[in-house]
């Protein structure tokens with residue numbers, strides 16, 4: 001075996017699909033950049049590249065832009081957070097263990113909680129809370145779906161191996177449609193996948209298209225719609241309707257980040273109505289796909305530990321859940337917090353510019369390549385979940401908690417370790433505690 | 439370190455103690471026998487008080503994907519309080535699906551120290567254990583769901599040898615770190631995915647040609663072959679349908695001669711008579727249980743008010759979508775294993791069906807003679823919240839109290855109920871069996887549910903009170919592993935529980951076919967389904983107790 005470069009098979013942490021069976025180069029302790037064998041995923045390639053240490057990485061805790069002794073920095077940061085009236089914990093790009101510690105610490109200091117993807121999370125959550133839905137999961141689609149409808153332009157870029165996960169080696173092959181917006185970008189993406197039946201409509205036409213489908217299955221005639229469908233799409237839409245009419249299990253997949261504009265909720269709402277209607281005679285279900293940068297993980301852990309989803313403040317004895325008010329960007333814009341901690345462990349995603357306007361202490365707990373390490377009052381470098389340390393993450397369909405093994409020796413502590421330290425310091429300093437002591 | 443609980447009236451059915459005045463000695467978190475003349479480090483005087491083991495809820499939905507989905511769905515019913523509550527009225531203000539934190543606190547405040555999550559989908563087992571580990575105070579465990587996987591149904595259709603199914607069952611128990619196997623609407627959840635809308639016990643799932651009876655027989659046999667203590671935990675076919683008593687009795691027949699546990703039987707004990715086309719079949723269920731020592735049941739008592747029903751039975755929950763209140767039902771098909779349906783619901787006193795359900799649950803509890811084989815559950819939160827247990831215990835112990843409430847219900851339900859005629863009142867000893875000794879016994883857990891030497895020192899001490907509900911709502915003391923965690927209903931200390939499992943043997947070659955099947959049809963590797971002991975203890979954070987198997991048939 002000597003002389004052979006070992007390779008390890010593992011799970012990829014870089015998007016909500018959490019693909020198994022990815023070949024990672026096994027690293028020696030000299031953490032040298034190593035290229036990944038091609039696995040047909042740009043997102044993985046980019047994530048892996050960003051995971052390679054270089055001389056610009058900040059692998060030591062920093063205090064006002066200078067390297068600091070770890071314990072002193074933790075102690076000071078904990079004290080300043082405890083002194084603030086209302087801390088904001090945002091970003092929240094971390095795993096289950098990290099999020100468990102973050103919520104525990106938030107309970108002690110009365111923090112607001114929100115994730116960097118929460119606008120997208122909120123689209124799905126609002127839809128759910130408004131009228132429920134009939135949903136499904138990845139293996140169900142792979143095994144059962146005879147019609148798959150991708151809804152929105154970005155779903156395959158955000159989840160690059162989605163189609164191979166869902167439609168590879170399954171027999172008979174499902175009929176796949178892709179409903180996108182009428183622009184050049186979508187059309188050029190669609191050209192790369194000639195096997196898909198693509199339907200490109202202006203966003204304003206989507207509602208009419210969906211209500212036409214709805215009407216067909218309600219055996220009612222289509223209402224006169226404000227935006228008639230362009231002719232070139234009539235055929236594709238008719239093909240979709242025909243496929244749905246003969247389908248035994250039609251799955252609709254979207255990524256909520258494609259539906260952040262005003263009025264997009266109406267599109268998803270009418271899509272759900274189509275699915276409800278289809279279920280009167282056949283089976284059909286939706287898959288609102290998410291899960292990147294720990295967004296589903298943060299939402300799930302926050303919900304079980306506090307009873308409410310993200311966008312709440314933990315007022316020590318009570319949780320106050322107000323999705324509009326406690327949206328991180330709104331909090332920052334309205335100066336509703338006087339200290340802030342930003343977490344981003346998977347990739348070096350910088351905090352929003354508004355973060356820097358916070359009046360009190362600004363703490364970053366995140367990827368060593370973050371440039372804001374130098375700008376923050378305190379910076380704590382973190383290991384990459386599922387690359388540097390064993391990790392639990394929720395897959396993007398929200399049903400599986402996947403266990404990821406470390407692929408190399410960690411160069412920094414995990415988010416969970418940093419927040420554990422902050423909490424210990426808080427308690428040691430006699431900070432308020434919401435419960436009888438442990 | 440020795441603690442003595444001095445002078446209490448001990449109710450410990452395992453030791454035939456019915457109010458026997460005696461001291462309990464505790465050392466290192468377990469009940470122990472002191473050497474003569476030993477002076478305790480702590481002496482707690484409980485003269486005049488009633489002492490029982492910590493209570494056990496053997497069927498309560500406290501952790502996992504569908505519970506969390508219900509939390510996300512219903513923030514409007516969530517109670518915001520996170521800290522322990524001082525007053526009972528405050529503690530009662532609890533939504534149907536509280537946070538893990540509030541769940542642990544409220545159970546402990548009621549003197550419950552162990553709870554079992556009955557619907558662990560293998561793909562979601564990690565989440566269930568994570569949530570249970572985040573539930574303070576409670577010892578926990580789960581029942582893994584089987585009986586609707588495409589793989590298992592295919593195996594039964596292909597007439598694979600029983601030994602192979604046994605390996606699959608044992609592998610599932612070990613992988614999911616569960617204590618038992620639960621089947622929900624056998625083959626029915628799966629049938630619904632193929633658009634079949636109903637399925638009776640002897641009717642084939644149209645896709646696989648397999649009947650629920652076949653699935654039940656196969657799984658019962660597996661558990662018996664594997665010597666698993668807890669019998670198959672069965673949610674029968676046709677839940678909630680008028681006339682479903684026939685399916686329930688057919689289920690009992692189909693599982694003969696095996697031991698079987700029928701869960702939330704209240705929802706499965708409906709006749710189809712009367713002006714409303716629905717009637718109580720409690721007497722017929724009770725008769726079957728009384729006649730068959732191999733049967734045990736839990737009730738799934740209904741409590742009036744708002745709740746949310748969360749069930750793996752998507753076939754049934756889909757039918758319920760129309761009556762969802764508020765109207766936001768959720769149905770999820772899950773990973774070739776099963777599904778979940780979350781349907782908010784409100785039980786109304788003045789509504790005939792709900793009132794009838796209320797009477798049926800109590801009739802069953804009162805008509806089944808052997809308290810060792812019937813368990814008080816609300817199937818939390820499906821029939822109502824676990825916080826109603828003090829109230830329900832009072833209904834069982836006080837005939838006049840239940841008749842007062844009965845009088846307020848829908849008149850047709852009252853008229854058709856036999857509840858009025860039942861004069862049985864549960865004794866404290868029977869309550870100790872129902873809520874402590876019997877659940878531990880049916881689960882095969884030797885160190886909980888009693889107060890003998892070597893039992894874990896989970897103990898609840900009540901001050902006698904003529905108001906039974908108040909007495910059970912506010913224990914004087916609750917001890918967890920020998921530490922006082924609750925004093926007069928208020929949490930004073932923090933102790934966490936652990937996970938209870940069993941570990942039957944399996945052979946690698948028995949599950950190799952599953953690996954091939956998963957590689958072809960699933961989107962997760964087989965390894966992802968395996969929770970190792972180390973993962974459970976260190977990363978999920980719950981210490982593990984593996985309980986011995988029965989050795990009824992083999993060495």
Ligand code: SF4
Nearest residue numbers: 012015018019041161
């Ligand atoms: S699709 Fe997502 S999980 Fe799969 S390899 Fe690409 S980035 Fe990783």
Ligand SMILES: [Zn+2]
Nearest residue numbers: 497556817820
């Ligand atoms: Zn249940």
